[in-house]
Amino acid sequence: MTRFNNHTVLVTGGSSGIGLAAAKAYANEGARVVITGRDEEALARAQAEIGHGAIALRNDTGSIAEAKRLATALQEKDLQLDAIFINAGVAKFAPLSDVAEALWDATFDANVKGPYFQIQALTPLLRPGAAIVINGSINAHIGMPNSSVYAASKAALISLAKTLSAELLPRGARVNVVSPGPIATPLYGKLGMDKATLDATASAIQGQIPLGRFGTPEELASTVLHLSAKESAFIVGSELIVDGGMSNL
Known part of the structure; x- marks a missing residue:
């Protein structure tokens, strides 16, 4: 498929996991992809994996100054955006x-303040008909113990998608949310647990998923691309949950 021929797409947090899967999917369908991240080595590896003339920019999603710097960097490259996947964030x-x-503060800086001001700074670069997809989480809905701060930050993002949709529609831009359940990404290896605890936690989570398995980054990426494409032009300010049925229990 070539749904994104002659499109320029930005993926924040695009050097691994869901972001990298989405960046590859966009590129495979014809897009010129810009990815951001904090680790220069990981960015270089991801840029090589994506190919298709991908651009990698070091950027910290939690900083207002960095949000402005990202917009400036894109302007200097004379890039306008057809889609943005606001994916970068933290899970503590x-x-x-x-x-x-x-x-x-660290959670809300990375998951709410940073994305909000990134969207603000990038709005002048949006082409008519552009799509913004925000990475939410089912944690905003399920009341999982120990997730209060993370869940609140994702609930804020989901709310922002609705209000920003109303504000950006006059510019021809849509804002929507994809909220994943458990996805098999490197994130689960960054939770500060030893292997035995991590394996036990993963097994307990898997037992709560009706499909009986974790999702894959590629499965989530396909939903991100759907929300970015013209085929979803009538989807505005909405949230699509991709969790194998977990939040329906």
Whole structure:
């Protein structure tokens, strides 16, 4: 398929996991892809994997200054955007009794403040008919213990998609959310658990998924591309949940 021929697409947090899968999928359908991330080595590897003239830019999603710097970098390359996948973020979990202000601030900076001001800074670069897809989470809906701060940050993003849709529609831009359930990505190896604890946690989560397995980054990427393409032009301010039925229990 070539749904994104002559399109330029930005994927934040595009050097691994869901972001990298989406970047590859966009490129395979004809898009020129720009990815961002914080790790220059990971960005270089991802850029090579994506191919198709992909551009990699180091950027920290939690900073307003970095949001402006990203917009400036794209302007300097004379790039306008047909789609944005706001994917970069952090997932930190702790029980209420252990949550410190630093965890709250780090989570909301990366998951809410950064994306909000990235969208603000990038809006002038949107072409008519552009699509913005925000990576949410089913944690905003299911009340999982130890996820209060993370879940609240994702709920804020889902709310933003609705209000920003109303604001950006006059520019011809749509905003929607894809909310994944458990997806098999490197994220699960970054939770600070030893292997035995991580395996037990993954097994417990898998037992809550009606399909009986974790999703794949490629499965989520296909939904991201659907929300970015012209075929979804009548989907505005909506959330698509991709969780194998987990949130229906």
